Amino acid sequence: xxxxxxYLGVAGVVLVAGxxxxxxxxxxxxxxxxxxxxxxxHYEPPVMTRAHAGDGSLIAEFARExxxxxxxxxxxxxxxxxxxxxxxxxxxxxxxxxxxGVLRATVSNVANYVNNRRLEGASTIxxxxxxxxxxxxEVSFERKIKEALLARRIETAYxxxxxxxxxxxxxYLGLGxxxxxxxxxxYFGKSxxxxxxxxxxxxxxxxxxxxxxxxxxxxxxxVARRNWVLSRMTENEWITxxxxxxxxxxxFNITPRPSGAQIVETQFFVEEVRRRAISMYDEEKIYDGxxxxxxxxxxxxxxxxxSALRETxxxxxxxxxxxxxxxxxxxxTDWTADWPKALVxxxxxxxxxxxxxxxxxDVTAEGAExxxxxxxxxxxxxxxxxxxGFIPLSEVTWxxxxxxxxxxxxxxxxxxxxxxxxxxxxxAPAVAEDGxxxxxxxxxxxxxxxxxxxxxxxxxTGRVLALVGGxxxxxxxxxxxxxxxxxxxxxxxxxVYAAALDNGYTPSSLVLDAPFVIEQGPxxxxxxxxxxxxxxxxxxxxxxxxxxxxxxxxxxxxxxxxMEKVSExxxxxxxxxxxxxxxxxxxxAGETTLLKLTNAYGMLxxxxxxxxxxxxxxxxxxxxxxxxxxxxxxxLGCAANEWAGQASxxxxxxxxRVIDPRTAYQVVSMLRGVVQRGTGRTIxxxxxxxxxxxxxxxxxxxxxxxxxxxxxxxxxFVGFDEPKPMGRGETGGGLAAPVFRDVMRxxxxxxPALPFRIPPGVTLVRVNGKSGLIARPGSDGAILxxxxxxTEPRAPSQVLRGTTTDTYVSGDxxxxxxxxxxxxxxxxxx
Numbered sequence: 001x002x003x004x005x006x007y008l009g010v011a012g013v014v015l016v017a018g019x020x021x022x023x024x025x026x027x028x029x030x031x032x033x034x035x036x037x038x039x040x041x042h043y044e045p046p047v048m049t050r051a052h053a054g055d056g057s058l059i060a061e062f063a064r065e066x067x068x069x070x071x072x073x074x075x076x077x078x079x080x081x082x083x084x085x086x087x088x089x090x091x092x093x094x095x096x097x098x099x100x101g102v103l104r105a106t107v108s109n110v111a112n113y114v115n116n117r118r119l120e121g122a123s124t125i126x127x128x129x130x131x132x133x134x135x136x137x138e139v140s141f142e143r144k145i146k147e148a149l150l151a152r153r154i155e156t157a158y159x160x161x162x163x164x165x166x167x168x169x170x171x172y173l174g175l176g177x178x179x180x181x182x183x184x185x186x187y188f189g190k191s192x193x194x195x196x197x198x199x200x201x202x203x204x205x206x207x208x209x210x211x212x213x214x215x216x217x218x219x220x221x222x223v224a225r226r227n228w229v230l231s232r233m234t235e236n237e238w239i240t241x242x243x244x245x246x247x248x249x250x251x252f253n254i255t256p257r258p259s260g261a262q263i264v265e266t267q268f269f270v271e272e273v274r275r276r277a278i279s280m281y282d283e284e285k286i287y288d289g290x291x292x293x294x295x296x297x298x299x300x301x302x303x304x305x306x307s308a309l310r311e312t313x314x315x316x317x318x319x320x321x322x323x324x325x326x327x328x329x330x331x332x333t334d335w336t337a338d339w340p341k342a343l344v345x346x347x348x349x350x351x352x353x354x355x356x357x358x359x360x361x362d363v364t365a366e367g368a369e370x371x372x373x374x375x376x377x378x379x380x381x382x383x384x385x386x387x388x389g390f391i392p393l394s395e396v397t398w399x400x401x402x403x404x405x406x407x408x409x410x411x412x413x414x415x416x417x418x419x420x421x422x423x424x425x426x427x428a429p430a431v432a433e434d435g436x437x438x439x440x441x442x443x444x445x446x447x448x449x450x451x452x453x454x455x456x457x458x459x460x461t462g463r464v465l466a467l468v469g470g471x472x473x474x475x476x477x478x479x480x481x482x483x484x485x486x487x488x489x490x491x492x493x494x495x496v497y498a499a500a501l502d503n504g505y506t507p508s509s510l511v512l513d514a515p516f517v518i519e520q521g522p523x524x525x526x527x528x529x530x531x532x533x534x535x536x537x538x539x540x541x542x543x544x545x546x547x548x549x550x551x552x553x554x555x556x557x558x559x560x561x562x563m564e565k566v567s568e569x570x571x572x573x574x575x576x577x578x579x580x581x582x583x584x585x586x587x588x589a590g591e592t593t594l595l596k597l598t599n600a601y602g603m604l605x606x607x608x609x610x611x612x613x614x615x616x617x618x619x620x621x622x623x624x625x626x627x628x629x630x631x632x633x634x635x636l637g638c639a640a641n642e643w644a645g646q647a648s649x650x651x652x653x654x655x656x657r658v659i660d661p662r663t664a665y666q667v668v669s670m671l672r673g674v675v676q677r678g679t680g681r682t683i684x685x686x687x688x689x690x691x692x693x694x695x696x697x698x699x700x701x702x703x704x705x706x707x708x709x710x711x712x713x714x715x716x717f718v719g720f721d722e723p724k725p726m727g728r729g730e731t732g733g734g735l736a737a738p739v740f741r742d743v744m745r746x747x748x749x750x751x752p753a754l755p756f757r758i759p760p761g762v763t764l765v766r767v768n769g770k771s772g773l774i775a776r777p778g779s780d781g782a783i784l785x786x787x788x789x790x791t792e793p794r795a796p797s798q799v800l801r802g803t804t805t806d807t808y809v810s811g812d813x814x815x816x817x818x819x820x821x822x823x824x825x826x827x828x829x830x
Contacts, residue, residue, distance in 0.1 A: 047290030053297040060270040064287050067178035072165035082204035085232035088125040096126045096151030125167050126151040174210030198250035201229040215254035264351045265306045268469035290622030296463035305454040306468045308742040317448035321402025325423035340386030343373040349474035360423040365414040367392040389440035452718035453480035459602030459713045462611030485591045490549045491695030491704040492588035499569045500561050501663045507543040508772025511553045529555050541772040546670045547678030558586035573600035598715030605708040608664035609655035661759040662788045669786040679733045683741045688753045694732030699725040705736035710754045765792045
């Protein structure tokens, strides 16, 4: 027996040794192809890029994985304890693998397997870091062994705080959120330090299976899991029972944030920023690099121009009649019993708010009862049963039948002339006729077919302060400010006049406004440009020609100056790179974008200095280092800690000069006349120094107004995406100028009425506005005209040079310069 026991003992020792050697060999073989764990020291996770407006407000996020990386010191202690309670309460005690946790899970899993329940995991936070960063999600015995081996190595190489930091920034928590900071924003719209205890507990409940505790689809399970985390925190004595009870009583309110643009009004601007950022770097850098992009956007001005453009487009659309309902309920089904669900199933655009989709439930002569599309949660489920409202007849009378955008049908005296039961329509909140807030009163609306764009630029720097590229980004992402290449019409004329003023003409030079005919070539009809009024006015000054937008005068002037020079000015101002030197181009027959043209006007008002439209001021990398800055000028004295009587820093002006500043001011002065006396008179009601030019193309296919105050350039374009006539009388002065007026009125409301800056070398002379001759004292129609010093007319009159008043008489020893007069000309003219 003793011998047998001895043999058995030896065999047992050999067996144990063999097993130990086998396990050791197995561990050794697995450890040979483990990924290097030292890469964690240089780990740079994909982090979303964030774009901010000029005032610092967040306007957009670009990411494949919505992650914000935050150091462990910025993560609240309660949030850390919540994750430890849910995932690894012994994290600070074990060395990578929790042996007791493995044994406990093994025992529990036997019962779970027998009862067909989900098996428990025993991975520590360190093991999860090893898996997430260095291994795959493969479910296998080999992967679990490698995970444990890597966890041990990670624990010896890094501190617990570093491991925890990696984990809390990498873990996926649902709704596209990677890391706790992104999850706090995406679920609750809060930063980490703003989270309540209940919200922290819910985030800690998500790592195992976010979809199992989805806040909308699995709301009850989500709340139960949150409460379980609170119980574990109480057991671990990290919070008191009272704190846990208060947290359980918190309302479970989830407010998911949209991806991409964070402010609906900025979507066109944001998309242009994204395009430009990708052109500067690449998609990987933008979507994974964690950049901070500081843009030029003025959010207040952005909201102003969006509202003004929409109001104008809707007003135009209503003038041209009703095109019918957006859709119609299927009359073959009993839609009246389930209209809320039917409305929810229809596509809509959230950037049309406060407009809502509705269905006509009943209609009488006095109005229509409507059912409004219910609000839905992130999962697309209705959060209300569907409200009802009423459209009075007064909000329907505009909806006369439309015929080819030219004529409208008979007046509306009965709501049944427009609406029928089952019609799906757009409505907007309305106010009761007595001015009080109506009870669920709505106005009939339709999405305009016509579209447009508005751009606002700082004329001194080229910074794009606001940009709206259409009525709705979600209905059409096409940006009409940057992508629509259209004919500018008469809004191009100032650059023809600038070329003339640089080549011997003055604002008082006379040009003949009379019939003009030119041969276009064999087999082609004669070209006969006409004024919009179909009338000719005889010899007129350059100023009058620009103020009244005289086409024939502009053509004669362009021929005299030379279209090659005009084409050069178009290139110099960045309007068109290679404009054909033909006379029709002087009337704006070439093509450009609203952004380019507005930027060119900015160069007029800034004194003739070159600027480029820019949407990005600065870009910083994930560590806060500046990697791009638009303004690269050095300012040696700007970094002083305090003022000690030293002189103000002198920042050099490195802008290239485009034209003579005196010429630029002369054009500005003439464009001021457009607002005071010409085609832009509707703007004069603002009562502040403003200048600009209307533009209308043939058959009213495009309507423009581009202009400026001394410190703000603004361009407006209105037209159909597929060019077609907008209707007789729908001109730049009637369509685009009111948008300019409404924007400037609000944007400049709290700004002082600063005059346009007059450069040295400009002389102001009082002349007759029509003839350009010296005005006699007390004569009507006199204006102050801007001349380059030495080109002003000489006569008994007061000549103003800045603050100095001089008197010149006709017998002055210096003869006055000749005033060019362009008559009928020769060669091809009749």
